[in-house]
Amino acid sequence: MKASQLFYPTLREVPSEAEIVSHQLLLRAGFIRKTTAGVYTYLPLAQRVLKKITDIVREEMNRAGGQEIMMPIIQPRELWEKSGRWSLYGEEMFKLNDRHQREFALGPTHEELITTLVDSDVHSYKGLPLLLYQIQNKYRDEIRPRFGLMRGREFIMKDLYSFDIDYEGLDESYQKMHHAYQRIYERLELDYRVVQADSGAIGGNESHEFMVLAETGESEIVYCSLCDYAANVEKAVCLAEENPPARKEYKSLTKVHTPGQKTIKDIVGFLDIPEQQQIKTLMYMKDDELIAAIVRGDRDLNEIKLKNLIGGNQLFMADEATVKSICGAGFGSLGPVGMKVKIYIDLEVAQMRNFACGANEDDYHYTNVNIGRDFAPFAVVDIRNAVEGDRCPCCEGSLKTIRGIEVGHIFKLGTRYSEALEATFLDSHGQEKPLVMGCYGIGISRTMAAAVEQNSDENGILWPLPIAPFQVIIVPVNIKNQEQKDLAESIYNELTAKGIEVLLDDRDERAGVKFKDADLIGIPLRITIGPKSLQENKIEMKKRWEKENTLVDISAVTKTVLDIVLE
RNA sequence: CGGGAUGUAGCGCAGUUUGGUAGCGCGUCUGGUUCGGGACCAGAAGGCCGCAGGUUCAAAUCCUGUCAUCCCGACCA
Numbered sequence: 001m002k003a004s005q006l007f008y009p010t011l012r013e014v015p016s017e018a019e020i021v022s023h024q025l026l027l028r029a030g031f032i033r034k035t036t037a038g039v040y041t042y043l044p045l046a047q048r049v050l051k052k053i054t055d056i057v058r059e060e061m062n063r064a065g066g067q068e069i070m071m072p073i074i075q076p077r078e079l080w081e082k083s084g085r086w087s088l089y090g091e092e093m094f095k096l097n098d099r100h101q102r103e104f105a106l107g108p109t110h111e112e113l114i115t116t117l118v119d120s121d122v123h124s125y126k127g128l129p130l131l132l133y134q135i136q137n138k139y140r141d142e143i144r145p146r147f148g149l150m151r152g153r154e155f156i157m158k159d160l161y162s163f164d165i166d167y168e169g170l171d172e173s174y175q176k177m178h179h180a181y182q183r184i185y186e187r188l189e190l191d192y193r194v195v196q197a198d199s200g201a202i203g204g205n206e207s208h209e210f211m212v213l214a215e216t217g218e219s220e221i222v223y224c225s226l227c228d229y230a231a232n233v234e235k236a237v238c239l240a241e242e243n244p245p246a247r248k249e250y251k252s253l254t255k256v257h258t259p260g261q262k263t264i265k266d267i268v269g270f271l272d273i274p275e276q277q278q279i280k281t282l283m284y285m286k287d288d289e290l291i292a293a294i295v296r297g298d299r300d301l302n303e304i305k306l307k308n309l310i311g312g313n314q315l316f317m318a319d320e321a322t323v324k325s326i327c328g329a330g331f332g333s334l335g336p337v338g339m340k341v342k343i344y345i346d347l348e349v350a351q352m353r354n355f356a357c358g359a360n361e362d363d364y365h366y367t368n369v370n371i372g373r374d375f376a377p378f379a380v381v382d383i384r385n386a387v388e389g390d391r392c393p394c395c396e397g398s399l400k401t402i403r404g405i406e407v408g409h410i411f412k413l414g415t416r417y418s419e420a421l422e423a424t425f426l427d428s429h430g431q432e433k434p435l436v437m438g439c440y441g442i443g444i445s446r447t448m449a450a451a452v453e454q455n456s457d458e459n460g461i462l463w464p465l466p467i468a469p470f471q472v473i474i475v476p477v478n479i480k481n482q483e484q485k486d487l488a489e490s491i492y493n494e495l496t497a498k499g500i501e502v503l504l505d506d507r508d509e510r511a512g513v514k515f516k517d518a519d520l521i522g523i524p525l526r527i528t529i530g531p532k533s534l535q536e537n538k539i540e541m542k543k544r545w546e547k548e549n550t551l552v553d554i555s556a557v558t559k560t561v562l563d564i565v566l567e
Numbered sequence: 568c569g570g571g572a573u574g575u576a577g578c579g580c581a582g583u584u585u586g587g588u589a590g591c592g593c594g595u596c597u598g599g600u601u602c603g604g605g606a607c608c609a610g611a612a613g614g615c616c617g618c619a620g621g622u623u624c625a626a627a628u629c630c631u632g633u634c635a636u637c638c639c640g641a642c643c644a
Binding site: 017144299323334514517528 | 578579580593601606635636637638642643
């Protein structure tokens with residue numbers, strides 16, 4: 001490709017709307033342009049990168065036995081009513097009506113559609129297992145689209161769905177996908193980690209996330225410094241302290257007047273009691289029942305763990321009026337002593353002695369509260385967020401935290417959808433059974449952004465070779481010089497003939513401009529043709545991730561490039 | 568959905584306080600000189616000042632509404 005023909009409008013300045021590196025660089029380097037909030041046009045360079053990513057994904061899906069299909073983006077409401085997700089997904093779905101006022105949604109995902117498809121055309125265990133996938137645009141009307149391609153409202157996803165006759169089959173399919181995913185991220189040359197994850201609203205029991213490591217990642221991951229345990233903080237298991245500090249004596253319960261003191265920090269200052277010696281009482285509505293959840297003053301409650309533990313359809317924070325009417329005090333003055341509702345306390349809290357909390361009376365707190373003597377918890381459970389330094393749940397190591405971008409997520413769905421949608425098959429005994437399903441997603445467009453997020457410097461992007469839009473860029477310092485021009489073209493032709501993807505910067509621009517653009521768009525290998533080295537019959541070769549040039553004999557250029565690209 | 572901010576040329580911004588014929592830098596086009604890390608000189612094009620109302624002799628500027636974009640939050644009391 002000749003640069004003079006390529007549409008890649010680069011920008012000198014950073015568009016003001018872009019906050020994170022990947023967004024800024026993809027805009028500046030002419031890869032994407034915004035159409036509206038969370039919706040982007042992919043320009044030629046991005047399209048090339050996306051194609052490379054999807055090619056790798058496709059190859060690995062096919063290798064694992066997947067078959068590619070294409071499904072509609074427009075999906076009828078009835079399908080979503082059947083699975084119960086029309087209201088569950090709610091505002092997250094783009095909805096539209098046709099001229100007859102029939103209702104549709106733009107597919108945020110395709111479980112409903114594919115389950116229905118497989119149900120209507122697979123009737124026997126003989127047709128199973130079946131692995132089908134699609135690579136398409138999906139739509140989610142995010143509360144707040146942000147960070148460019150990271151959290152868009154329209155995005156490209158690969159989703160594979162597995163259908164098996166039983167849970168053993170599902171385990172096998174799941175393992176296949178797990179391996180395929182590892183191969184994919186290794187081939188993409190991204191620094192990633194597999195973590196245990198919560199399966200969230202999609203349902204199912206086992207689940208792993210594939211995280212590209214990056215400071216700006218939206219997810220926090222904990223991992224063990226000794227073994228290979230790694231989990232999303234949402235999921236990470238917290239253990240009770242094995243050797244709790246020597247049990248102090250119970251001091252007597254004291255009620256203290258604390259006018260206007262509401263937060264944990266207020267009490268630290270007012271009563272001189274450290275956060276770790278206080279407890280935090282959070283009130284939730286589990287469907288129609290008010291409950292209390294308690295963690296140590298310096299900890300964060302993990303709502304997902306709480307929800308998973310106590311069940312119920314919906315769990316949300318109670319509003320202050322409700323709390324006041326039942327507990328007698330507003331937020332900031334709550335505590336378990338004398339509280340009438342079910343109280344769930346964190347494992348860690350169970351080991352505390354003589355702590356402080358609200359007295360269920362505005363402007364009063366208790367100090368020297370003790371479990372058993374002063375109140376009785378309904379259950380002692382793991383409901384806090386893991387933090388750095390916690391003990392590993394699998395070994396003696398301690399946990400560390402790191403941030404990552406979720407680029408892949410695999411779930412064991414089981415029969416959640418096949419039962420709701422009555423998708424069954426006949427087994428070898430002629431018994432009708434629900435299909436056992438798994439679902440395996442990769443955010444393709446997000447992976448592109450994550451690659452940039454992880455690989456850039458002050459001059460621009462550093463694409464990993466396997467997904468770079470071009471592998472080599474040739475920069476003749478002065479295109480008007482016939483000797484440089486001829487040599488550039490002959491190297492270009494030779495490399496192209498060998499199947500290398502080459503961008504020839506044949507623009508009549510100053511050398512500096514061409515170097516800047518080459519760095520910005522992030523081509524891994526640069527060949528510079530200029531008078532300095534031409535005298536010696538050499539060209540300069542520079543790897544994007546290295547500082548220095550190396551001189552290469554003109555006769556050896558092709559071989560040198562092939563060695564690097566094919567390594 | 569709550570809070571905050573911003574909409575002025577393709578991009579980045581000033582001008583708004585104190586109303587008086589719309590500016591700067593980059594980019595773009597023409598000509599020339601240049602030519603190894605975003606050149607220089609000369610010239611030029613390009614704006615319904617987000618949109619709609621209102622106040623005024625006069626509105627980018629004041630008022631009302633509306634739309635859009637971005638940031639923070641939307642559980643940690």
